[in-house]
Amino acid sequence: MTEQDKTPPLAEPVVVRRRNWLPSLIWFIPIVAALVGIALVARILMERGPEVVLTFKTAEGLEAGKTAVKYKDVQIGTVQTIRLASDRSHVRVQVQLTKEAKSFTAEDTRFWVVRPRLDTSGISGLGTLLSGAYIGADAGSSSETVSEFTGLEAPPIVTRDASGKQFLLRARDVGSLGIGSPVYFRRIKVGQLAAYELDADGRGVTLRVFVNAPYDKFVGANTRFWHASGLDVELNASGVKLRTQSLATIVLGGIAFQAPDDAMGPTAQENTIFALAQDETTAMKQPDGPSQTLLLYFNQSLRGLSPGAVVDFRGVEIGEVKSIGVEFDRLANQFRMPVLIQVYPDRLRRDIGDGPGESRYTQLDRLKFLVDKGLRAQLRTGNLLTGQIYVALDFFPRAAPVKVDITQNPIELPTVPSGLEEIQAQLGDIARKLNKVPFDEIGRDLRKTLGTLNKTLVGAEQLAASLKNDVSPEMTAAMKDVRKTLNNADKTLADDSPLQQDMRQTLQEVTRAANSLRILTDYLERHPESLLRGKPEDKKQ
């Protein structure tokens, strides 16, 4: 309990010095806290990149504060707020990008929402089933920056970092192709259809295909593209051939390309325009060259002929029918059927095998020459069952010569009636001639003749009857006599008849006589003198 009574003045001076700075040490704590806070804020601010607004048709799957913006699966931003546009036509998604995503404000940057998607190229975005949708980005290269973007409704097929080349294909229609349809080269998938659009005039479509590197170098100037969709069934003498690129193309369609004879030529530049053929055969055909429109006038029914029908030359397809019609010819005062056809002279020339001297004649000269040689158009039946007919060009050397007016456009090519038509005409002629025959008079004459004939016949009949009555009994008697005579002859000639035996005896006698004669002659030969002298034995004796 005892306290040392220290005098405050003693202790004071020691302490005063310390007092000035010691308590202030405690202020380091808020200073440190402030520094930490500032550091945190600074870090957050430093990490903040630009803020952009994306507009989408729908905010399906997007969530404010959660949905990420990703590029190559790296998060480059977060959706901050989602608001409806004032006119309610779209949603405005405010996105906070990170600092390193600064380049994503380039004007041509594209944003789209990645959702699970089932389309022609397969299933994509399956991962987002669990994690929820996110916004995909494809950085642009423009130097202009903007803060508002219109989001794509579907992910782009080709992102900017993809290496390869884009080509344009012109086609009549899209067929069964869709965005993402595969492009095949030797049945390897080398690219896909990136986009297609209707031409401004609505007469065709332009397809944009992307061929990935390194396959893009196989697209050359001569390369042909064709629809590889579905099945290609070919029936020929060797049987049925079924061709398809891959199973997927049967359902989804696709495009294939290749150069004919693998001579692809120089590698094609980006955005080169190619034609898209309907099938491989068409694609591999040599180009048709310029076409020539010809006008044909037929004087017969065109039933069975439709635009698109074949124009052929001895079985080779050289063109097609463009249009058919009917018009009234005032001069001839009759209807005639104009048919416009389009032929590709190159196809014909190739078949003829024209030499290098072709430049001497113009197309028209050649046509004139051919017509002079008898080239005519004719309608022929292509299919007896359906009655389809086609236009055939052929040479009819006996056809009447026709002058071709080559100044006309289109040039009129003379026609000849079809084979069937000709037969019909001939039959008509025959009928007409038959008509002219005076069958009535002939009939009357004939009847008269027949009456006379009848009489004649009656006479003949009487004659025959008299013959029968008068002549035949005599004949019978004569025949009986003949038979008797023959019987007698027969008896006479029989083996055992006396005549025969007499004959035989006579003949034997003759034989004997002949023998004696031979002996005599032999003797005479040896002894010819005996004729004069007689037998020598007689002498000797």
Added chain:
Amino acid sequence: MTAPRGIETAAELGLLSCPHCGTVWREAADGEPCARCGTRMHRRKPHSIQRTWAYLIAACIMYLPANLLPVMITKSLLGSQYDTILSGVIYFWVSGAYGLAAIIFIASFLVPLFKLSALILLAVLAQRHSDWRQLERARLYHMLEIIGRWSMLDVFVVSLLAGLVRIQGFAEISAGVGIAAFGAVVVLTMMASLSFDPRLSWDSRNTIPAEEHERNMPNKEQGA
């Protein structure tokens, strides 16, 4: 406010108690060590207001990141989620767990806020030697000490979850920067309430010029 009328304070009587062993000394000088345990004795905690303010300001600064930054990062198959304290509260509230939302809201948001504001109030009033509602102020301080220990609830939850939920690839919970700030807030407010001398609440302008003492008092202790 009507609390200490007629009650003589120890300071008025010249008594000093040892903060460690509780021995009361008569006529002891401020800053003198206790003869029994050697702890230095002060009539009032030295620089109490100043320290309290320092801790309070630091806590206030940390309170902002504690509430703005994510405290828990949940990475699962469904993506990663950054939760701040309030977003967690909102999540629970929206999903119908009102009780849980209320608990988290009170323990993690209201309590630190209450502590901060209460301490600021106490410190301001003590500094101005106000005799306004002195009894309530004393009770308030008492209450602060009681609830102070509960405010670490969030930190515990997060650290537990971060330790437990660690299924590679499926779900992973890790602590965010916010929880560190939050822990700092809790620690700093506790320090603030510790360094605050509740006896200051009873010192008013009419009573002993304790202020003078405190201002001029030699302070040899550093440790505290």
